[in-house]
Amino acid sequence: MVRTPKSDKNGLKKGTWTPEEDRKLKAYINRYGCWNWRQLPKFAGLSRCGKSCRLRWMNYLRPNIKRGNFSKEEEEIIINLHESLGNRWSAIAAQLPGRTDNDIKNHWHSYLKKRSSQISISQGKKLSSGDCSKCKSNRQKKSEVKNSSTNPSTQQIFESYQSSPPSLSTKFRCLAIDTTEGNCTSFVSPSEMFAETSGNFWTEPFLADNYDATYDVMTPLVDNTGFLSPHFSTINEEFLCSYGFYI
DNA sequence: AATAGCTTCAACCGCTTGGAC
DNA sequence: TGTCCAAGCGGTTGAAGCTAT
Numbered sequence: 521m522v523r524t525p526k527s528d529k530n531g532l533k534k535g536t537w538t539p540e541e542d543r544k545l546k547a548y549i550n551r552y553g554c555w556n557w558r559q560l561p562k563f564a565g566l567s568r569c570g571k572s573c574r575l576r577w578m579n580y581l582r583p584n585i586k587r588g589n590f591s592k593e594e595e596e597i598i599i600n601l602h603e604s605l606g607n608r609w610s611a612i613a614a615q616l617p618g619r620t621d622n623d624i625k626n627h628w629h630s631y632l633k634k635r636s637s638q639i640s641i642s643q644g645k646k647l648s649s650g651d652c653s654k655c656k657s658n659r660q661k662k663s664e665v666k667n668s669s670t671n672p673s674t675q676q677i678f679e680s681y682q683s684s685p686p687s688l689s690t691k692f693r694c695l696a697i698d699t700t701e702g703n704c705t706s707f708v709s710p711s712e713m714f715a716e717t718s719g720n721f722w723t724e725p726f727l728a729d730n731y732d733a734t735y736d737v738m739t740p741l742v743d744n745t746g747f748l749s750p751h752f753s754t755i756n757e758e759f760l761c762s763y764g765f766y767i
Numbered sequence: 768a769a770t771a772g773c774t775t776c777a778a779c780c781g782c783t784t785g786g787a788c
Numbered sequence: 789t790g791t792c793c794a795a796g797c798g799g800t801t802g803a804a805g806c807t808a809t
Binding site: 535571574578608609621622 | 794797798799802
Binding site for chain 2: 534535536537571572575576579580622623626627629630631
């Protein structure tokens, strides 16, 4: 049920994740957070594209991921939400803590779709909004759903869906993981923290922190866990914590 | 026991969105 | 206003596992 490992033209690994890769990614994110998916694999010592790392984290490694069979209640929720939201898997997943959009999507296509259509046939229903959704562009669907205030249940779902914290700039977003609670929290990024004190945080990595004046050499960029440290990792722990970073 | 067809699900791909410049 | 880029999303694919014959 997995893809055979292979590499793309850039030498980036594709296919199944090995336990070792999982361990590296998990340990790195627990330590430094997801400060930039594209850069992250390089620092974590992974030959993967950032997209692949993000997907692996979101769908498999993230804390509190619920695995295994869906309960009857969960299936009912999915069917009901699919009726009102269509194939908006991430919105549906937001109502099912611990379940990923990929998980729900797979479960829908392998089981619930049939069950849902059987119910529709037995109830003499027309095609659900989800079935019709292929006729419309995503943008259309989103604006329609946003504007739909006639259906109370749908509105309620969207109020909840949209009540997530306002996102920071994607460029400056930093995600840290509370390993005790398994929560993901957005924080102000290191680049914002140091905007006033140094030059370009991202384009001048390591220079200050890894320069060892005693020996006039650059110290290794690998920390004691074997990771390539991002610039901010070597900064005083207390200082980072005061900005909300988890160490 | 062999194998063809089906199911499941991890992972990839391409498109969209939204913020920065 | 337009362009670029990172992140997010949904559709699709590939291959192992399962089941029927």
